[in-house]
Amino acid sequence: MSLAPERRFGPCHRGVLALETALYLPIKRFLETLGFAVKGEVGGCDLVALREGDPPFVVVGELKLAFNLELVLQGVDRAAACDEVWLAARISARGQGRENDTRFRNLCRRLGFGMLGVAPDGAVSILVSPAAPTPRRDPRRRSRLVDEHRRRRGDPAAGGSSRAPIMTAYRQQALTCAALLADGARRPRDLRPAAPDAAKILRGNVYGWFERLAPGLYGLTAAGEAALRRWPQLAAAAAGPPDEDPGPAASPPHESLPAC
Structure with a gap:
């Protein structure tokens, strides 16, 4: 009862x-x-x-x-x-x-x-009530967890971090773009082999790391250079060959964005 x-x-x-x-x-x-x-x-x-x-x-x-x-x-x-x-x-x-x-x-x-x-x-x-049904599983949330886990290259974020920006798969690809643009302006198609979502990331410019120099041509901002100095090892790793097929396009991270 x-x-x-x-x-x-x-x-x-x-x-x-x-x-x-x-x-x-x-x-x-x-x-x-x-x-x-x-x-x-x-x-x-x-x-x-x-x-x-x-x-x-x-x-x-x-x-x-x-x-x-x-x-x-x-x-x-x-x-x-x-x-x-x-x-x-x-x-x-x-x-x-x-x-x-x-x-x-x-x-x-x-x-x-x-x-x-x-x-x-x-x-x-x-x-x-003790007879209340248990909360149902959230398949969309589960799918996002699996997708983010598979996208990340290596294990770049220590569990329990709360103050440092989280190194999401999206941020890793943005760092890849920044590392490749450090040598000079490029087009999204030039970055696509290392960063499949380069066009989307450069246009979105979530972190303010990129600037549009001409139609279809992008360069690196001061904020982008600061990001490469902040994560030099991760930037170098991100610019290397991917660990695996990155799958469908990544979405911008659901997190508070840092200044760089």
Whole structure:
């Protein structure tokens, strides 16, 4: 038996919910309206609710002042001992709590956990039902990951980087164009053997590295020269023979662009 995803229970506690114990009574009364017998601190669980049957339906509730990872880990620990796990916490007054984080909600859905939010006046609402379907896979996002992985030459970006610009496949091809233009102006078709998307990259000029000197003729800007100095080894490698067939045309990177 799963609780209805839209069910709300009205005010049952006035004032600020400053302690985890202050959440207990609103949650207890909420579950009692659904036919459960609720008791607190049973077997290390914040609350255990039973609905009679053969066997009885067992719900374990864990309470925290805010939704966080520790609350989820507690739910994981309790899951094997019950039929449903419900995580309950205060609803953020500013709307910036984890209850509004799609990633957190999706995590609970994948684990099969319910989420109960307690408002400052004690009103309880179901944020996620344990019966809610798990998030569906995103085939377009998956395809983009596979495509970007296959396009990159070597492994130019260390995992965990956050401050340095990411060396995407698009940036690698742009560096290839810049390295070849360092010797003088050229046409896109001259760069195509090393950079199949040269025409698109030169016209788009996402990073400001290139300038159009004449119809169909491009040169390197000061920003492009600075990029070659910033990534000299990568520029040299990019200008070499490709590791493999680059496939269809690359798209500009979905990232914040650096100055060079």
